[in-house]
Amino acid sequence: MALQDKYKQLTDAASAAGISDLIVREQDGILYIDGTAPSGAIKDQLWDIYNSIDPNFSSGDLILNVNVSIDASVTKVKVVTENSNLNIRKGPGTDQPIVGKAAHGEVITLVNRSNEQWWLVRTKDNEEGYCYAQYLSPEA
């Protein structure tokens, strides 16, 4: 119960921000918060609260797993790397061969998101392969 109190501000904010399928569970001394955020801004806001309660996330007593909901109609994604090109790989994993590159800021076609971490994409040159989803931002 003490953990739920520690992160009460976070769970309250998650409920207030309209996180869908919100599940808060405590198991073996770790609090697990799962859910889907309506936007990336809401997800960032929750992580800011987490960082303020537990500076630098060093306590190891919370797993905050909030996805951002993406409309099924989204077919374009923008490459949001820091400044480098993004590798496109044959399969979902960094152990997979690189089959192409997408430029920083380029908008490419999203083929499917069946793997949460690795999205299947297609470039304008019709190169198809998997990119790390963290570096892809859905275009409205």
Place this chain on the structure above:
Amino acid sequence: MKIIKSLALMALITSTFFIGCKPKDADIKIAVEKSISALPNLTGTTVDVKDGIVTLTGQLKDDNAKGLAETTTKAVKGVKSVVNNLSITTPVLVAVDDLLTKAVNDAVKDYPTVVANVKDGIISLTGKIKKEALPKLMMAISALKPKKINNQLTTN
């Protein structure tokens, strides 16, 4: 005189009726909470009482616990009925080490100063990271279904 007397009597009866009714729900709540707290697998149950009707909310481990909470509550004196709004929590699923290791390696690939280790579902992070990059890395790793993240990264 007779009318005044009976009026006074009525007032007395009404007032005792109302005064007598209010703390009753509070007493029932205390009694139910006491019975429930005696059973460890019912931890997480919240009790509300209105007019003798008890509403149970919260999350419990399984259907047995949910049923037990209801029968325990029904056995408390003064309880008219029970509204069982308890839900069941499914246990947290942790990814197996092989899959977790692969996914963690993918996530830390672009942070050459970060070292990640996986054992029994626990991800340990050591090394250095830029302060502004830490939340991004933590977000990516938290989505991989680890049991725990042991973050010992120093920020610069």
